[in-house]
Amino acid sequence: MATEIEIKNVSFRYESEGVTDPPPVLDGVSLxxxxxxxxxxxxxxxxxxxxxxxxxxxxxxxxxGEVLAGGLDTRKEENLLTIRQHVxxxxxxxxxxxxxTVVEEDVAFGPENLGIPPAEIRDRVKAALEAVDMTAYRExxxxxxxxxxxxxxxxxxxxxxxxxxxxxDEPTAMLDPQGRAEVIETVKKLCREEGLTAVLIxxxxxxxxxxxxxxxxxxxxxxxxxxxxxxxxxxxxxEKMGLEVPQATKLAHELRKRGIELGDVINVEECVAALRxxxxx
Amino acid sequence: MYDLELRNLRYxxxxxxxxxxxxxxxxxxxxxxxxxxxxxxxxxxxxxxxxxxxxxLLKPTEGEVLLGGVNIWxxxxxxKEVRSRVGLVFQYPEYQLFEETVFRDIxxxxxxxxxxGETLERAVHTALDFVGLSPELLExxxxxxxxxxxxxxxxxxxxxxxxxxxxxDEPTAGLDPRGxxxxxxxxxxYHKRTGAxxxxxxxxxxxxxxxxxxxxxxxxxxxxxxxxxxxxFKRAERLCEIGLAVPQVTRVFLELQxxxxxxxxxxxxxxxxVREICRIREGGDAGAQ
Numbered sequence: 001m002a003t004e005i006e007i008k009n010v011s012f013r014y015e016s017e018g019v020t021d022p023p024p025v026l027d028g029v030s031l032x033x034x035x036x037x038x039x040x041x042x043x044x045x046x047x048x049x050x051x052x053x054x055x056x057x058x059x060x061x062x063x064x065g066e067v068l069a070g071g072l073d074t075r076k077e078e079n080l081l082t083i084r085q086h087v088x089x090x091x092x093x094x095x096x097x098x099x100x101t102v103v104e105e106d107v108a109f110g111p112e113n114l115g116i117p118p119a120e121i122r123d124r125v126k127a128a129l130e131a132v133d134m135t136a137y138r139e140x141x142x143x144x145x146x147x148x149x150x151x152x153x154x155x156x157x158x159x160x161x162x163x164x165x166x167x168x169d170e171p172t173a174m175l176d177p178q179g180r181a182e183v184i185e186t187v188k189k190l191c192r193e194e195g196l197t198a199v200l201i202x203x204x205x206x207x208x209x210x211x212x213x214x215x216x217x218x219x220x221x222x223x224x225x226x227x228x229x230x231x232x233x234x235x236x237x238x239e240k241m242g243l244e245v246p247q248a249t250k251l252a253h254e255l256r257k258r259g260i261e262l263g264d265v266i267n268v269e270e271c272v273a274a275l276r277x278x279x280x281x
Numbered sequence: 282m283y284d285l286e287l288r289n290l291r292y293x294x295x296x297x298x299x300x301x302x303x304x305x306x307x308x309x310x311x312x313x314x315x316x317x318x319x320x321x322x323x324x325x326x327x328x329x330x331x332x333x334x335x336x337x338l339l340k341p342t343e344g345e346v347l348l349g350g351v352n353i354w355x356x357x358x359x360x361k362e363v364r365s366r367v368g369l370v371f372q373y374p375e376y377q378l379f380e381e382t383v384f385r386d387i388x389x390x391x392x393x394x395x396x397x398g399e400t401l402e403r404a405v406h407t408a409l410d411f412v413g414l415s416p417e418l419l420e421x422x423x424x425x426x427x428x429x430x431x432x433x434x435x436x437x438x439x440x441x442x443x444x445x446x447x448x449x450d451e452p453t454a455g456l457d458p459r460g461x462x463x464x465x466x467x468x469x470x471y472h473k474r475t476g477a478x479x480x481x482x483x484x485x486x487x488x489x490x491x492x493x494x495x496x497x498x499x500x501x502x503x504x505x506x507x508x509x510x511x512x513x514f515k516r517a518e519r520l521c522e523i524g525l526a527v528p529q530v531t532r533v534f535l536e537l538q539x540x541x542x543x544x545x546x547x548x549x550x551x552x553x554x555v556r557e558i559c560r561i562r563e564g565g566d567a568g569a570q
Contacts, residue, residue: 045427247529247551247554251530
């Protein structure tokens with residue numbers, strides 16, 4: 001299965017009583033997310049990035065424009081069940097997403113609701129826990145897990161529904177550095193090995209550096225869209241929008257101003273390699 | 282005097298159950314009045330357990346907590362007074378707002394301390410000002426506010442008690458860079474204007490390097506290091522070993538050092554890194570601080 005997501009000229013306003021013409025949270029956004037892509041959507045709080053994420057499986061519906069998931073319009077109620085089986089979501093707070101008292105029962109919750117036969121549920125749970133590397137914890141109680149582990153269980157719960165797109169809305173915001181790294185590694189692996197499409201909403205630029213493509217949102221619009229290398233080049237623009245490039249990128253940028261050229265560096269490894277070349281000469 | 286001292290502190294929980302754990306052991310520390318301290322350590326290292334001892338939320342299994350030279354448990358009836366002198370802001374404090382209006386939420390702590398009337402009114406307004414929120418919000422429901430505003434209301438609720446020691450457990454968790462800078466600037470401002478001792482628990486070495494005078498590193502229930510920021514970063518390799526996320530430039534410089542390039546590995550800001558690279562290119566002396 002390959003689900004392409006097309007966002008066509010989408011605007012969105014939160015309607016509230018007594019407010020006429022509220023300001024748009026999304027303002028004419030157009031994007032196509034290709035099957036198998038790992039896309040990071042960046043932006044500061046209030047930039048519209050989470051609102052955009054909630055449009056991808058019809059949790060929110062566009063005020064104007066349309067969102068097509070696998071060709072299905074999210075505004076048509078009869079499409080929603082199918083769309084949500086293909087486009088799964090993981091949220092910020094791991095504690096709000098876990099419903100059962102045993103890890104494997106939690107992962108089975110989604111497929112059970114889809115009416116999947118028990119034998120197949122067992123296979124799906126097993127595969128999902130393997131994919132997020134949590135098999136060893138299948139009989140544990142979720143409250144005994146670390147934040148990163150809980151988030152991986154939440155991802156497994158989505159995987160057990162066999163989606164082809166997984167949307168992660170700031171999945172690492174509440175985690176410690178180790179938990180953050182675990183979740184990002186898991187997402188990368190799912191894209192590379194299982195061929196899933198991943199849309200990662202984040203304000204951590206070093207996480208976006210791991211993606212194939214970076215989309216930067218500001219004031220409800222797409223401001224930048226390209227590979228991390230292309231996007232990270234815009235150091236000044238990103239800082240103006242309240243984002244921070246990784247220190248390695250910033251260092252290369254500052255050295256360039258002083259006539260030392262490291263190239264477009266996006267992570268520690270590249271920075272070290274470029275500096276060695278400069279300093280060992 | 283509001284210096285804090287910990288003597289031979291030990292905390293155990295779940296005694297006589299399979300979950301028995303020693304969360305803190307052999308802790309001997311002294312925080313001077315008016316210091317700005319960063320507390321860092323990975324999840325489970327004991328840092329949150331430690332700060333909960335400082336205002337008597339947890340009672341040590343062994344050892345003492347001294348506030349201004351007096352053991353806070355000497356007279357258990359006075360522990361409430363300790364809690365107003367040592368204010369603690371929990372992780373994700375915005376989940377703990379519960380009152381009908383912002384005013385009543387901020388007023389809850391000082392009211393319990395016996396403040397009322399105009400004094401209470403003034404305390405609430407001053408606290409609101411410290412966290413940079415407009416008085417127009419006072420009559421709103423806290424649940425109408427944005428996440429960042431809610432967090433500031435929660436911090437104001439502790440500041441309204443004018444604590445002489447302010448402790449914040451990960452006050453910037455989940456915020457974007459702008460929100461993080463804003464909160465840290467407000468806390469620094471409180472520190473400067475009141476002379477209070479401030480302790481901030483954080484996962485981010487980069488943040489800690491920016492605000493703290495001294496840094497306490499916790500590891501496996503013990504104090505691993507307690508020193509000034511530059512001295513802590515001189516031990517960057519050790520910080521990596523115990524699983525802390527050191528700044529990217531620190532990792533870059535550790536790698537360069539391993540490759541035999543004579544750099545000072547204690548670099549933790551981009552500015553220092555630029556200076557150090559330029560110095561080496563020009564053939565200066567290595568390792569100078």
